[in-house]
Amino acid sequence: MKTYDFDQIINRKGTDCIKYDAMEKFWGTSDAFPMWVADMDFKTPDFIIDALKKRLEHEILGYGFKSERHFTSIKNWLDKRHNFNVNKDQISSSPGVVTGFSMAIQQFTNPGDEIIVQPPVYFPFFKTVKNAGRTVVYNPLKISEGKITMDFDDLEKKISSKTQMILLCNPHNPGGRAWTLPELQQLDTIAQKHNLLVISDEIHADILLNGNKFYSYASVSEYAAQNSIIFGAPSKTFNIAGLSTSFVIAKNPEILKKYNKILELNHLAKGNILGNIALTAAYENGSDWLDQLIEYLEGNLNLITNFFQENMPEVKVYRPDASFLVWLDFNDWGLSPKKLHQFFVKQAKIIINPGYVFGPGGEGFMRMNFALPRKKLEWALGEMNKAAKQIKNL
Ligand SMILES: Cc1ncc(COP(=O)(O)O)c(C=O)c1O
CATH class of the missing domain: 3.40.640.10 (Type I PLP-dependent aspartate aminotransferase-like (Major domain))
Incomplete structure (x- = not known):
């Protein structure tokens, strides 16, 4: 069975993708790392790309x-x-x-x-x-x-x-x-x-x-x-x-x-x-690829769970049964929903979705997309931690 590489870091900037290239439009900044829109920073699998390439060779x-x-x-x-x-x-x-x-x-x-x-x-x-x-x-x-x-x-x-x-x-x-x-x-x-x-x-x-x-x-x-x-x-x-x-x-x-x-x-x-x-x-x-993707995402999710337990135990992690999106409860920080969002945009410089946009009951929560290479995820969590320490010291 072929082994797929989900660790590969691919620059998506400049491809007219919403996640990276429309941050300014949606969040008023391009100086941040995006973990919002629900698509993945992994390569679309080769068997899809190959089928598309083959079709394009026909040229009509x-x-x-x-x-x-x-x-x-x-x-x-x-x-x-x-x-x-x-x-x-x-x-x-x-x-x-x-x-x-x-x-x-x-x-x-x-x-x-x-x-x-x-x-x-x-x-x-x-x-x-x-x-x-x-x-x-x-x-x-x-x-x-x-x-x-x-x-x-x-x-x-x-x-x-x-x-x-x-x-x-x-x-x-x-x-x-x-x-x-x-x-x-x-x-x-x-x-x-x-x-x-x-x-x-x-x-x-x-x-x-x-x-x-x-x-x-x-x-x-x-x-x-x-x-x-x-x-x-x-x-x-x-x-x-x-x-x-x-x-x-x-x-x-x-x-x-x-x-x-x-x-x-x-x-x-x-x-x-x-x-x-x-x-x-x-x-x-797609079955083998999907099985490997799921395993990788489970690893990312474990990393997130451990990170919050060790560094911000007051943040409750709602581990998803499905999807690559995790729902995080920051209510114990006591910030208003808008201030919480501003913390991520301005201090942590990580773009994740504020919970209130999902309607009643979402206030004080944030939704994080974890479909990205593990090294990038580790780095982003580290940035979040540094910024959180700063506001806690104020
Ligand atoms: C629950 C749900 N439905 C639909 C969509 C979007 O689907 P589409 O792009 O096919 O309209 C999303 C994308 O995040 C989603 O999370």
């Missing part, structure tokens, strides 16, 4: 389409990695996951309808709902003592006659929870009782750390299968987010038809040829 980049092989590769991947059984005719597509769930919100609900989201959560969850003129209803997660759980009592209370949909983040960003089967079953019981459609964003499903398991929401029950739309992608897993290629699953043919209608309306079904090729190459060849 006209319209493409999603072939049988494309859908077969998705089906086989889900079956092999997650034991999630899907028929090819239950699969559709979207350029991005956010584009996809935004279209689903517009297609399956009406202005004024209520949609449940579970903050702190990836901010497009509430932004897309608001932008579509629907009403966001917050069902905040319970976060304490190192555990993140859903608040089902609160959820029951928040559902009204206007509620139509739940936007589920499975696994969760920023909390990193890969929801267990009993948790998803409990959610499904409530969705059934109130006749709700569940949109499940499963973009972080593949990066399962420390032996955690992933359950697609559509595999939880027959009701869940028939009343959900699943959004997945190879983008996080294989570092190909810039190729805007995602997949969509609806086991209910009526729901799939209705989703495809808005996809066609927006003329988005063909996808882009390079994204289509990358997805197929990833899913046909």
